[in-house]
Amino acid sequence: MEFTPENKKKIEEILKRYPEGKVGRQAALLPVLRLAQEQFGYLSEEAMLTVAQVLDLSPASIYGVATFYTLFNKKPVGKYHLQVCANLSCCMEGAEKVVKHLEEKLGIVPGETTADNRFTLSEVECLAACGTGPVIQVNENYHEKIKTPEDVDRLLEKLR
Amino acid sequence: MPKVTIDEKVVDVPEGTNLIEAARLGGIEVPHYCYHPKLSVAGNCRMCLVEIEKQPKLQIACNTKVAEGMVVKTQNPRVEKARRSVLEFILINHPIDCPICDQAGECKLQEYYMKHDLAVSRFPIEEKVHKDKAVDLGPWVMLDMERCILCTRCVRFCQEVAEVNELCVSERGDHSTLTTFPGAKLENPYSANVVEICPVGALTNKDFRFKCRVWFLKRTESVCPGCSMGCNINIDQNEGEIHRLTPRVNEEVNEHWMCDEGRLTYKPVNQKNRLRFAKMGEKDLHPDEVLRAVREMMTGVDPNLVCGIGSAQFTNEDNYALASFLKELGSSHLFYHRFEPAHPSVDDYLIKADKNPNTKGVSTLGFKEIGGDRRFKFFFVLGALPEEALNRIALEQQKKVILFNPWDEETVHYADTLLPVGTFAETEGTFTNCQGRVQRIRAAFPPPGEGRPVWQWLTHLTRLFEKPAPNYTTAPALFLSMANQIAAFRGLDYEKIGNQGMLLKG
Ligand code: SF4
Numbered sequence: 241m242e243f244t245p246e247n248k249k250k251i252e253e254i255l256k257r258y259p260e261g262k263v264g265r266q267a268a269l270l271p272v273l274r275l276a277q278e279q280f281g282y283l284s285e286e287a288m289l290t291v292a293q294v295l296d297l298s299p300a301s302i303y304g305v306a307t308f309y310t311l312f313n314k315k316p317v318g319k320y321h322l323q324v325c326a327n328l329s330c331c332m333e334g335a336e337k338v339v340k341h342l343e344e345k346l347g348i349v350p351g352e353t354t355a356d357n358r359f360t361l362s363e364v365e366c367l368a369a370c371g372t373g374p375v376i377q378v379n380e381n382y383h384e385k386i387k388t389p390e391d392v393d394r395l396l397e398k399l400r
Numbered sequence: 401m402p403k404v405t406i407d408e409k410v411v412d413v414p415e416g417t418n419l420i421e422a423a424r425l426g427g428i429e430v431p432h433y434c435y436h437p438k439l440s441v442a443g444n445c446r447m448c449l450v451e452i453e454k455q456p457k458l459q460i461a462c463n464t465k466v467a468e469g470m471v472v473k474t475q476n477p478r479v480e481k482a483r484r485s486v487l488e489f490i491l492i493n494h495p496i497d498c499p500i501c502d503q504a505g506e507c508k509l510q511e512y513y514m515k516h517d518l519a520v521s522r523f524p525i526e527e528k529v530h531k532d533k534a535v536d537l538g539p540w541v542m543l544d545m546e547r548c549i550l551c552t553r554c555v556r557f558c559q560e561v562a563e564v565n566e567l568c569v570s571e572r573g574d575h576s577t578l579t580t581f582p583g584a585k586l587e588n589p590y591s592a593n594v595v596e597i598c599p600v601g602a603l604t605n606k607d608f609r610f611k612c613r614v615w616f617l618k619r620t621e622s623v624c625p626g627c628s629m630g631c632n633i634n635i636d637q638n639e640g641e642i643h644r645l646t647p648r649v650n651e652e653v654n655e656h657w658m659c660d661e662g663r664l665t666y667k668p669v670n671q672k673n674r675l676r677f678a679k680m681g682e683k684d685l686h687p688d689e690v691l692r693a694v695r696e697m698m699t700g701v702d703p704n705l706v707c708g709i710g711s712a713q714f715t716n717e718d719n720y721a722l723a724s725f726l727k728e729l730g731s732s733h734l735f736y737h738r739f740e741p742a743h744p745s746v747d748d749y750l751i752k753a754d755k756n757p758n759t760k761g762v763s764t765l766g767f768k769e770i771g772g773d774r775r776f777k778f779f780f781v782l783g784a785l786p787e788e789a790l791n792r793i794a795l796e797q798q799k800k801v802i803l804f805n806p807w808d809e810e811t812v813h814y815a816d817t818l819l820p821v822g823t824f825a826e827t828e829g830t831f832t833n834c835q836g837r838v839q840r841i842r843a844a845f846p847p848p849g850e851g852r853p854v855w856q857w858l859t860h861l862t863r864l865f866e867k868p869a870p871n872y873t874t875a876p877a878l879f880l881s882m883a884n885q886i887a888a889f890r891g892l893d894y895e896k897i898g899n900q901g902m903l904l905k906g
């Protein structure tokens with residue numbers, strides 16, 4: 241597994257933003273992991289090892305960071321990655337019901353992907369849109385105030 | 401130096417000291433998990449909360465530096481309540497499997513629970529988050545994921561001391577798990593140190609676990625014989641069987657650590673093939689008989705045919721006793737040998753390529769490396785010297801070898817006389833490490849069978865020769881004589897060497 245020449249250039253650019261040495265390389269880890277996810281689709285162990293090599297950091301330190309953030313996928317995801325915020329404010333607005341409904345509709349539980357590879361369902365931590373919860377992030381886009389089963393159905397319809 | 405008041409006690413501590421250390425200097429223990437004096441401050445466990453006057457919230461002592469006039473309370477009701485809450489929080493998902501946990505008896509969770517909490521758990525055991533148990537992390541360490549309190553001491557040890565980031569905390573929240581990269585191992589040459597710094601039973605030593613409950617262990621302060629660094633250690637044994645060696649703090653030598661290889665040096669002590677009785681040929685003999693036979697053999701021989709071969713594996717005292725004995729016989733031919741493996745491990749921290757604890761000592765005592773001068777017939781040898789090394793300096797005619805050894809090994813059966821002696825764990829005396837630091841080792845128990853220290857054998861033998869010296873009754877007496885006789889040892893005092901060692905002169 242290797243970064244494309246284009247992405248390699250981007251990594252060089254990223255590294256320039258931080259101080260030289262290990263601290264800087266550690267700081268560059270998040271943006272580089274995003275780049276890896278973009279190119280490889282998800283962060284497989286192999287992808288993490290590639291990042292480790294490019295940044296000259298230990299595999300374990302990459303693993304700790306990659307698994308901490310829900311925005312990094314450690315398994316392949318479907319076309320639409322439904323990331324439901326399951327943190328406090330969203331739960332008070334009914335996020336749990338939203339998840340339940342999604343589970344029923346899609347026939348999967350959080351962490352799984354539908355057989356047709358269309359949807360992956362995940363519960364994630366606060367998406368920083370607490371005022372307009374419950375929030376579902378679909379790939380890179382936010383869908384806010386998804387409160388009722390009907391709201392969920394409408395969203396799914398749009399994605400079909 | 402700033403003055404701070406801790407629990408009514410005024411202590412004067414160096415600038416930059418944190419409150420845990422400041423309290424320690426005042427004789428007060430602030431309970432803590434994640435803080436370790438040799439690692440960076442993580443401040444994640446919150447166990448060390450204390451009250452500081454004029455600060456509205458409790459502060460963590462590990463990450464608070466002293467300031468002039470600070471007034472700190474470490475045991476008022478507010479602090480005690482916080483401590484209980486923190487402990488309860490840490491214990492939420494703890495499996496409480498003390499009865500089958502090897503850490504029981506030296507576990508900070510147990511200790512602090514008994515001392516600061518003693519409350520009934522509000523978290524039913526069925527509702528706890530479970531994780532993997534008995535995860536094999538590498539050659540030395542076993543991990544119980546659900547016992548881990550995520551203090552990250554082990555992670556920081558690997559980063560900061562071993563300088564290989566082999567460990568990390570993965571996931572988050574109550575799924576957080578200590579781990580290596582999938583499929584990777586914790587296998588740096590210092591890996592087992594994480595076992596001692598883990599405050600709980602999450603990391604256990606594969607070589608030690610389930611061998612012995614820690615409260616049955618008796619501890620003896622000693623020095624690792626694995627290489628010329630001479631890391632300070634504890635010998636932990638029960639009824640004459642060593643169960644583990646653990647590092648003992650010496651800031652001038654090994655700080656708080658030891659290498660994994662050094663931890664194995666106790667194995668030969670427990671080995672079955674210990675030499676128990678004095679032997680001539682294949683026959684076990686009474687010590688007195690053997691000594692009389694040696695005396696007979698040595699009577700009237702030309703001193704120039706006699707040489708002593710000391711060993712970098714034996715103490716200064718043993719080598720010195722050999723030198724004084726030879727002197728009484730009229731010989732000053734002193735050589736030494738050392739253990740030289742073909743591919744010694746080495747690094748730029750503790751691990752030295754010279755795998756002998758006392759090379760510096762034996763050479764300081766005037767022993768020379770074995771040369772090529774073939775003119776000796778009688779040999780007094782410490783330790784398992786390979787026969788071919790001996791042959792390099794032996795006359796063609798039959799040689800006579802009196803050999804002191806802890807083991808009954810094939811390789812020494814060429815010796816005419818074998819006398820059983822103690823290993824490092826059964827010997828009182830000193831080693832001089834590569835820095836020139838003279839450090840004491842202590843006997844954890846006596847050697848098996850008729851085994852006794854080299855110097856004791858030689859003292860008995862000297863008496864048979866009706867010579868005045870050596871006539872030693874204890875290792876300290878020997879040391880005193882050595883300090884009087886040998887310039888480099890002058891001024892050293894056995895008592896003052898204590899458990900931290902003293903440097904040779906010059
Ligand atoms: S394994 Fe032990 S030292 Fe490592 S983080 Fe867990 S509790 Fe701390």
Ligand code: SF4
Pocket residue numbers: 624625626627628629630631654658659660661662663750751752
């Ligand atoms: S570095 Fe040398 S003295 Fe220290 S523990 Fe290892 S073998 Fe023993």
Ligand code: FES
Pocket residue numbers: 325326327328329330331365366367368369370371373375
């Ligand atoms: S709690 Fe859902 S966005 Fe913050």
Ligand code: FES
Pocket residue numbers: 431432433434435442443444445446447448449460461462463
């Ligand atoms: S010891 Fe201070 S926070 Fe852990």
